[in-house]
Amino acid sequence: MLSKVKSRTILGIDSFPVEVEVDISNGLPAFELVGFAHSTVKESRERVRAAIKNSGFEFPNRRITVNLAPADIRKEAPLFDLPIALGILAATHQMESKELEDLVVIGELSLDGRVKPVKGVLPIALGIIEEDGNRLLVPRENSQEAALTNKIEVLAAGSLQELVSLLRENRESLTVKCQETSKTPKPLEISTFDYSQVKGQYHAKRAMEIAAAGGHNLIMVGSPGSGKTMLAKGFPSILPELTLEESLEVTRIYSISGLLKEKKLLVRERPFRSPHHNISKDTFKLG
DSSP states (O other), X not given: OEEEEEEEEEETTEEEEEEEEEEEESSSOEEEEESSBOHHHHTHHHHHHHXXXXXXXXXXXXXXXXXXXXXXXXXXSSOSHHHHHHHHHHHTTSSOGGGGTTXXXXXXXXXXXXXXXXXXXXXXXXXXXXXXXXXXXXXXGGHHHHGGGSSSOEEEESBHHHHHHHHHHOXXXXXXXXXXXXXXXXXXXXXXXOGGGOOSOHHHHHHHHHHHHHTOOOOOOOOTTSSHHHHHHHGGGGSOOOOHHHHHHHHHHHHHHTOOBTTBOSOOSOOOOOOOTTOOTTTOOOO
């Protein structure tokens, strides 16, 4: 018995399609997961097993092989728990495969079957805009983030048991509408510093005004304490507001980093980051 579920993975700030293939055959009980998967993905075997059992479904006591295609792209993060679980249920005829044909599915499962939020939902939503006819199924906590694009239909899942039941009987109840528009900005709390608070530094401020007006790059060189960071911190205050496309681009980065705050989904302010000169790439964070 074979079933296929569409999903996506994150690579950099972009997303790529992944087909989750589930095959259940005779043989000694086993659960094999192949397709260049990171350890966080391989651990999904135990989460999926427990979630299916605790949701009232039957976990097959047979040989299960899950392939994440294509095999040459590394898959990270627990995005594939939900598509793997749905693939197993479809392969064992506990749900119909046709119910999954037009869905791109992502989500992490808890042991009791609840669907937990994941990172990188916005770039995944942006990635399937060109895939006509596909709808995106995400965890309920990520539903508003996915709906920011306003160009795809988003379905939200709270638990595995509820999801399977509603896919059978009332799929439209899973559909989510975006509550945030360009007219209701809810910026992320990013510290800004206004140039009116800078005394002196007339030549430096003039240079930054020219850079802001012309969209130029700017490098500041000087001794410690001369005001370089202070001037850079105030730079966003003289830049124009982000367009919707720019906001989505910035929000995409925050989404992948897991820094989007509840009810403050779309980043409306230009971000400022002040890493120390000796910081490593492993400890660098947006902020």
